Amino acid sequence: MPEPPVIDMRGISRVYRGEGVLVEALSDIDLRVDPGDFVAVMGPSGSGKSTLMHIIGCLDRPTSGTYHLMGEEVARLNGDALAHARLLSVGFVFQTFNLLPRLTALQNVELPMIYAGAKSRQRRERATTLLRAVGLENRTGHRPNQLSGGERQRVAIARALANDPKIILADEPTGNLDSRAGAEIVSLLEGLHSRGRTIILITHEAQVAEHARRVLTLSDGRIVGATGIVGAKGAEEATR
């Protein structure tokens, strides 16, 4: 029996209400992501990539449709319940890293565990392990402004893994990096995928997207294209 999908979206729309006009950022999106999948989402600016990412990541709620995350309906949850889903089910990696500047690399990685209520010693051990895994064991005491862009993004990846979420959501993770650092980050994400983590990667760079098992293309708030190695079934379903 196949495992249930980690993400199961049906008929998801997101409408913004701004100065008398309604803007439909996403319309009628169906998306199913199975455990261990690696999905890249592509599309031009304004295609709805970020909105989709926000809804997948429980930062935003859809205007209509249903969304099951890890089997749980989250489309209608309140703010604190969404925060709980963000805390344990998804890990974010942002284009601009979004580390807290006053905290050291170690403290930044510990932060999600603080909100999850982990004990201080446990936190430090796990954060140290995670930073070692991304090759930053000698940088644990550095603040973000003492780190290079690639190093910052590696701290962010370690932070995303802090509460051991099933899904990693990466929004243009290489967008602010040179090609070499970008390649390192992509290979880190591939490594995570190979060890069973589900990866959703938003990008507009084709050479980044080609590391994914399947690629969805968004335009004007709709999924207009789907390709993939294993993807025939997934693509059909995604474009259904």
Place this chain on the structure above:
Amino acid sequence: MNLVESTWMALTALAANKGRSALTMLGVIIGVGAVIALVSTGKGAQMEVLSSLERMGTNLVFAIKALDVPAAQPLTMDDAGAVARLPYVETVVPQIGGFMKVTYQAESSTSNVFGTTPEYSWVHNADVALGRFITQADEDTAARVAVVGLQTADDLGTRNLLGRNIYISGLPFTVVGLLEPRGSTGFLNRDQMVLIPLSTAISRVTGDDSIYYLSARVTERDRIPDVQRSMGTLLRDRHRIGPDDQDDFLLMKQTDLQDMMGLVTNVFTALAGGIAAISLLVGGIGIMNIMLVSVTERTREIGIRKAIGARRRDILAQFLVESIILSLFGGILGIGFGVLLAWAAESVLRFHIGVTPSAVALAFAVSVGIGVFFGVYPAWRAGSQDPIDALRYE
């Protein structure tokens, strides 16, 4: 997230802006310090006045001419004699005189000059520091001798007055005694005083026997109300006051005076404390102001924290703890500042000012309360930020 984590986060954030945190605390420090210093000073003044009234003598009923009755007859020596014959009255001490100019060489002092009897000394606890008090012999011979209070002596430029002549209403008096310091009762400074024999006052200074102030000492404490009543009846009778007319004299028990002065000093303490509390309020508004600035400045931080899973209450707690820490530390330092101010006031005002534990506890509680009250709104604003908007904030 537990309280230890929140406190640690808050301290880190406050330490990142040391100068701003210190200035914000300064408002609370001044407010709490002012409240403690002023309330303690008020309480100290009250204790001073009340104990001074106590030192004025015990078991006393006072009579003075009513000031608000136009046709009031003065109390006379005959009235005093009649009061002295009432049951339970141990003795009567009249004082004749009032404010007069006293001179010694080139210096002068406007002091209370009273003619009185030797009994004044024990009834009103007036001991001499140097020399002697008025004697019966002085009284019998209408001697021109004077016993001088400390403040009057200082006004006259020297405490070395024994055997010297001072002038009262142009008449020379030989100083025979210097009084111990006695303090003020609130209306009467009993150190700025010159006492002379009663007979001398009547014959040489005032020219009549109108009594300014009559004290009747009662044999037992429990009889004070009885004596007050019988004095009232007696004086109404002697002054021939009709049944519908009001008294032309005023009778007061010592406890009435204490109650009255207690009330007056309480009102002053409350007023001073209230004014100081306004500065505490301003300090609280300062905290709110800086917390609102801080929330705006840290919008992006709030967005990041929410994105990685912080709930509204986690963010709210973080900012609320910051404002409580600001006001709590301000409060603790303010208590120290208040104690210093009270100590300085004590050395200027020369009466005991104790900072009571209850004032400290109250100041402490109020400063925490201020942190909560003025911190809730900024913290609520922080907690209610939308994570996406907050993340996009530049």
